Amino acid sequence: MEELIRYGEKLFDEIEIAVYRNRDVGIHIELNEVSTSAVRQRTVTIVRGIKDKRLGLAIIDSEDKDEIRRAIDEAYKMAKLNNKDEKWKTLPKPGKYKKPPKFDKALKEVSSDYFVELAKRGIELSLEKDKNLIVAGGGGGAEWIESLILNSHGVEISQEGGGAYFYLGFIGRKESLVTPMIFDVDARRNLNLDVENIVENLAQKVKWAYKVEKSRTEEAKVIVEPYALASLLHFALFPAFSGEKLIKQTTPLANKVGEQVFNELLTIYDDPFHELSLKPVIADDEGVPTRKNALIENGTFKGFLWDNYWANVYGTESTGNGIRNSSTGGISIGMHSVVIKNGKESLEELIADIEHGYLVNGFQGAHSSNPDNGNFAVVANPAYLIENGEIKGSTVFMMSGNVYELLKNIYAVSKEQKVVPFYGTTISPSMAFENVRIAGK
């Protein structure tokens, strides 16, 4: 690769080459059966070069040296056509990395047969538990990624790692009643996926959903479980941590560093090294060392996240949050592993303490939230009615408001945390809110 950097330096002032080698295996479940098994292999090389402050990018489906050379030429052609970016400073310089984390090497070679067996067991267990339920969907698989990032300033970092996941989606049918599809997932950095726990958890939720209760239009206590919480915060809050939005003044958190913005029970980090993190990267996609970044500590906003470009524009340093979009090659500010700090009580205790309220498993429409002001209007579904400390049945309601207001009304956080492997990774507890305005159905 070194000679390719040298070749690129003849054309560009600065150049970066990133290679991602990806193997994934997986299976799908449909209607109580394994439907498809797949193995996919892909290598992508991304060239990013800058000439006279003009950026050019090229992406190819290969790591062949001759093809990379042609990609460098292509990137150069693009750079010549691009406009000058007067804000451009430099690509990152070498940094000091942490020791690479340990991975279960079995992830690298695991065959899809392993997941066929897991699925068989999962389906059998499910149907034994409840003959009225259908394993309507599901899947499992493992991914292994090897990456290499190098640039003409001497950055050279190779990393490897992977993760595995397994999920099931249940629908219960009893007489004319059909429950909504209820999902649960386990994701981790090894193959010890807990199928039994998923089945147990889902069977309980489907059982609750066999009874349908009306929800009222009222102000009530609402416990939001990890999937629902992660989806809402991902769309309505997390974009506000971007340093780019600070520069453009399009984040409600502008000028709020050091201020108590949320309830003191709220603490959020971006922490790739957390023990449950699925991608414990020691360098981001531009080769900048990663670190644990505090975003909110006990309700106080601690600071923004930066990639190399926007940090240079603002005159600060990258926080190691440069994330590459694999389809466009561009780098933007993103998060590695969001960790929402857990609390003291168990979810069971939180439910037991509620006289009248709701438990939300999922939100529909979290992605329609407005990240620029935190407004949201979502449907809580699946959701459950709680009366006198017990789940009474499933229900559906609308919840709309502003995420900054909502996060002032936390009154408890569960001690259990769950890895939510959608939209990046979020490690999240359940969170209990009071005085939440809901519109019943």
Place this chain on the structure above:
Amino acid sequence: MQDQLEKALAWAMDNLKAEYIELRYENVKKNTLELKDGTFTTFTGKTQRGVAIRVLADGAWGFSSTNRLENLKKAIEEAYKIAKAVASARKEKIQLAEIKTYEDFVKSKMKIKPFEVDIEEKVDHLRSLEKLLKEDKAVKSSWLRYEDASGEKILLTNEGTNIKWELNYVWQYVWATGKEGDKLAAARDEVGAVEYGWELFKEREPNEEVAKRVIRKVHAQLNGVAPKRGEFPIVAGPIIVGIIAHEALGHLAEADLTINSPFKELIGKQIAPEYVTMSERIVDGGFGNDKYDDEGVKVKDIHIIENGILKEIMLNREYAHKWNLSPNGHARAENYTYPPIIRMRNTIFEPRDWSLEEMIEDIKFGYYVVDFRGGQAQLNSSFQVGVQEGYMIENGEITKSIRDTSISGIAIEALKKISAVGKDFGLEMGRCGKGQTAFVSSGGPHMRFDGGIIIG
């Protein structure tokens, strides 16, 4: 490449005991540009090339994909091997509906193909759009994304399908943030085409029109008042009608999902007034238009709801066999790294005879919802659609705009409450995610719902 693929297929037919073998090769060049507040943060030339292999052996699917073309045989063997492993775990054997196979070359209908346009012109186009947006004082930040593709796709099967496509598309996405005082607002706009090329931006979606739309949406929100929560008469514009057609009803008519949805029991039954027809069909400018699907099946127009009766669903070959129906061309794969699954193309309500004025004139209090930001549905047809542009209707007139809100309901209930279907027609381009992304469009005329939809 054709030769290499044909040889690999011949080898597989001689050496593997499979019921079905499918090779789908793709070689596409893309241009991706992102213009964020004056700076091109993405300026990319991309080559995407690889093969998808699908094998049905002993009644089970195996899929593999690779971009190491020298390993083609190995990848076919791998797909075969994993299909056999799944077969041992299945009770029911998967079978495919019979089809007529085609040998064809699908030529692009674009007048000006993206690769015929200099990149300078694409740059100028985006810069001019940005300038138009920023001329409005309230627009503080804009993010323009543009992508086009030119290339080829080849589909070969052991049954004799041999189709080659010229593969082209253009796509543009705008995100604008507006600010006035402490108020922040965001608006999105998306256009794209597979049959119109660069002419899309010259003739059908010129910058002036796009900018006008985005600015209108930003201001509608900045000046918007919070809507009253509750169930009121709702008049929905073509874009909202389209997202309801797609999210809340369309997904239920995808055969793999129908099986777990209320639609399963409702086929052949009256589920809406007789003046309501919803189709999945080829539309002028439709982002989901194609001649064949990724199983080589000819794309057919279907009526999901015809004169109020739930009639047809979207099928691939596997589900067509299960339901004893004919496949209708809805198996689509995002690219060579994915197997085809059942997807929508263009999902629309068919126009009738009302004008917008007639629809609103007797509404004392209600809402007119025009454009959305995000939407999602459950299999029980419970849906949520974020509204980024909407207005109040007071005493038969459209009055104040409303700010960030959403509408929700149970679509199969809301269908019954449709009281008027407009004579106009509009189409919205978008991308649908169902594990893979597909270009789709959705739309219809203005429609009025007297209940069944909750706002706020």
